[in-house]
Amino acid sequence: MKFLRSPFGLILTVTVAFFALTSGFFLISGQAPLALIGQMIIGAYGDGFAWSETLIKTTPILLCALAVALPARLGLISVGAEGQFHFGALTATGLMLLLIQSPAWILLPAVLLGAAVGGAIWGGLAGFLKARIGVNETICTLLLNYVGIALVEYVIHGPWKDPESANWPYAKPFPDAAVLPTFFGTRVHLGLVIGVVAAVVLHVLLNRTRWGLELRLLAGNRKAATRAGLPFALHVLIVMGIAGALAGLAGLGEASVIQGRLQSRLSSGFGLSGFLVAWLSGQDFLRMIPVAVLMGGLLTSADTLQLFASLPAASAIVLQGLLFVTVLAVPKLLGGSDA
Amino acid sequence: VSATDSITTVDGFNLEIAAGEIFGLAGVAGNGQSVLADAIAGAIALTEGEVSLDGEVLNRPGRRPRPDARVGYIPEQPLENAVAGDLDLIANMALTRVASLPFWLPRREEAAQTAVLMEKFDVRPRDPKRLARQLSGGNLQKLVIARELGKPCALVIACYPTMGLDIAASQAIREQLFRQAEAGAAVLWISEELDELLEHAHRVGVLFRGRLAGVTDTVTADRNEIGRWMGTGQ
Numbered sequence: 001m002k003f004l005r006s007p008f009g010l011i012l013t014v015t016v017a018f019f020a021l022t023s024g025f026f027l028i029s030g031q032a033p034l035a036l037i038g039q040m041i042i043g044a045y046g047d048g049f050a051w052s053e054t055l056i057k058t059t060p061i062l063l064c065a066l067a068v069a070l071p072a073r074l075g076l077i078s079v080g081a082e083g084q085f086h087f088g089a090l091t092a093t094g095l096m097l098l099l100i101q102s103p104a105w106i107l108l109p110a111v112l113l114g115a116a117v118g119g120a121i122w123g124g125l126a127g128f129l130k131a132r133i134g135v136n137e138t139i140c141t142l143l144l145n146y147v148g149i150a151l152v153e154y155v156i157h158g159p160w161k162d163p164e165s166a167n168w169p170y171a172k173p174f175p176d177a178a179v180l181p182t183f184f185g186t187r188v189h190l191g192l193v194i195g196v197v198a199a200v201v202l203h204v205l206l207n208r209t210r211w212g213l214e215l216r217l218l219a220g221n222r223k224a225a226t227r228a229g230l231p232f233a234l235h236v237l238i239v240m241g242i243a244g245a246l247a248g249l250a251g252l253g254e255a256s257v258i259q260g261r262l263q264s265r266l267s268s269g270f271g272l273s274g275f276l277v278a279w280l281s282g283q284d285f286l287r288m289i290p291v292a293v294l295m296g297g298l299l300t301s302a303d304t305l306q307l308f309a310s311l312p313a314a315s316a317i318v319l320q321g322l323l324f325v326t327v328l329a330v331p332k333l334l335g336g337s338d339a
Numbered sequence: 340v341s342a343t344d345s346i347t348t349v350d351g352f353n354l355e356i357a358a359g360e361i362f363g364l365a366g367v368a369g370n371g372q373s374v375l376a377d378a379i380a381g382a383i384a385l386t387e388g389e390v391s392l393d394g395e396v397l398n399r400p401g402r403r404p405r406p407d408a409r410v411g412y413i414p415e416q417p418l419e420n421a422v423a424g425d426l427d428l429i430a431n432m433a434l435t436r437v438a439s440l441p442f443w444l445p446r447r448e449e450a451a452q453t454a455v456l457m458e459k460f461d462v463r464p465r466d467p468k469r470l471a472r473q474l475s476g477g478n479l480q481k482l483v484i485a486r487e488l489g490k491p492c493a494l495v496i497a498c499y500p501t502m503g504l505d506i507a508a509s510q511a512i513r514e515q516l517f518r519q520a521e522a523g524a525a526v527l528w529i530s531e532e533l534d535e536l537l538e539h540a541h542r543v544g545v546l547f548r549g550r551l552a553g554v555t556d557t558v559t560a561d562r563n564e565i566g567r568w569m570g571t572g573q
Contacts, residue, residue, distance in 0.1 A: 220423025
């Protein structure tokens with residue numbers, strides 16, 4: 001029992017429990033579990049192409065996870081990454097359409113800035129309502145998700161619909177000058193670098209600076225910290241703004257590199273996956289990087305499930321749910337601390 | 340001074356404490372003691388009036404809560420009002436002077452300073468990396484006192500500082516208050532234990548429904564009169 005409660009023992013137990021539950025799910029679906037799990041691992045990490053697909057999915061998941069974890073470090077539960085993602089993609093697209101004739105050295109920084117500012121506005125809106133009149137940030141960010149997605153739907157069906165799209169609800173494609181740089185001939189793009197750098201920077205800021213200490217104190221005991229003069233409202237605005245900016249950049253990556261334009265179904269539930277990654281990694285920014293890669297792999301391997309086992313794409317969501325439940329429940333059942 | 344939190348109100352409270360004096364504020368709990376302490380310490384805003392220290396304004400209406408370096412404030416129930424239980428003692432030691440820290444935290448100096456204060460105020464166990472909630476009630480109170488009184492103070496406000504503590508811890512905490520008064524600080528000691536105040540304070544006042552019902556010096560104090568103030572405010 002003591003071994004099981006050690007960090008290594010916990011990881012081992014969680015992994016075994018997750019594979020057991022996954023095997024159960026596959027058995028119910030009439031599949032041979034071991035062979036299918038093997039196929040999934042190969043599908044996600046088996047070769048260069050698999051890795052590139054995994055990293056492509058990792059990028060928005062990591063950025064959205066950071067957008068959840070940063071407010072969480074102030075004691076806020078934000079579920080708004082999805083809305084910030086969409087609003088960032090929307091404002092970046094708006095700037096792109098405005099400056100479409102400009103050269104890359106103007107266009108690329110403009111869309112990056114547009115996405116960050118758009119996301120920051122969407123996150124900051126919930127932050128402002130929380131800071132100013134105490135609106136519950138969880139409900140607010142949840143509902144703003146629907147508004148953000150609906151705004152994207154509105155512009156692609158209405159004012160920004162590409163006249164050459166044969167009436168499909170698309171905005172004009174991003175010109176090459178506005179597409180984030182990609183690496184090694186794959187679609188893995190600058191967003192991944194931004195995500196990893198942001199995770200490291202946030203880790204350092206949270207643990208080594210006065211700003212981080214203020215967040216920790218406010219999260220630890222808001223009453224005592226505000227009485228000691230720490231400005232809670234200001235910090236809410238700052239963290240929600242930064243969080244929104246990161247999720248907005250994820251939206252830009254998907255719109256410009258992966259889809260090539262603003263369109264429906266821009267996100268494959270990255271906001272939700274990001275939320276899971278943030279909580280699975282215990283809001284630890286550095287731990288979030290490998291966990292996001294694992295989650296990216298899980299989503300990528302959903303293609304394998306469709307190809308080899310004719311399971312629906314929603315199976316990936318089932319597996320995500322099983323993983324989340326396992327990670328949350330197993331350590332508690334063992335009576336240990338966190339994973 | 341007038342101030343209000345969501346439940347209690349202090350209104351028309353007027354008091355002057357001399358340097359080196361221990362003023363004991365008695366009264367049944369719930370008559371506005373903690374609101375008054377918060378208001379004087381600058382942890383909440385005043386609705387009316389002014390708090391001043393050596394002729395300098397500490398708190399007035401509209402001022403943002405901000406601790407003053409010359410004020411040592413020990414609020415009631417430290418785990419709820421004075422520390423973050425899930426953070427280590429180093430972070431908790433920095434709580435009331437975060438604003439004066441440099442952007443990049445001097446982590447080694449902070450840890451060393453915490454260790455020194457823990458030694459001086461006998462906070463046990465001597466492990467600055469320990470979480471605040473892992474300390475016993477007495478040691479937690481000593482930690483708050485180390486933070487608040489481990490610097491030169493001109494004003495000390497102690498709200499039920501010995502409540503629920505064992506005899507040794509209570510005595511250690513009282514001694515810190517005496518030491519502050521000897522060093523020239525004005526001490527406001529809020530307590531429900533009249534005997535304790537009559538024994539150690541220079542003057543005793545009674546807070547009744549947010550007002551000062553009466554003040555007497557402890558040498559000529561008449562317990563019946565104090566009892567009447569506490570019960571009826573007259």
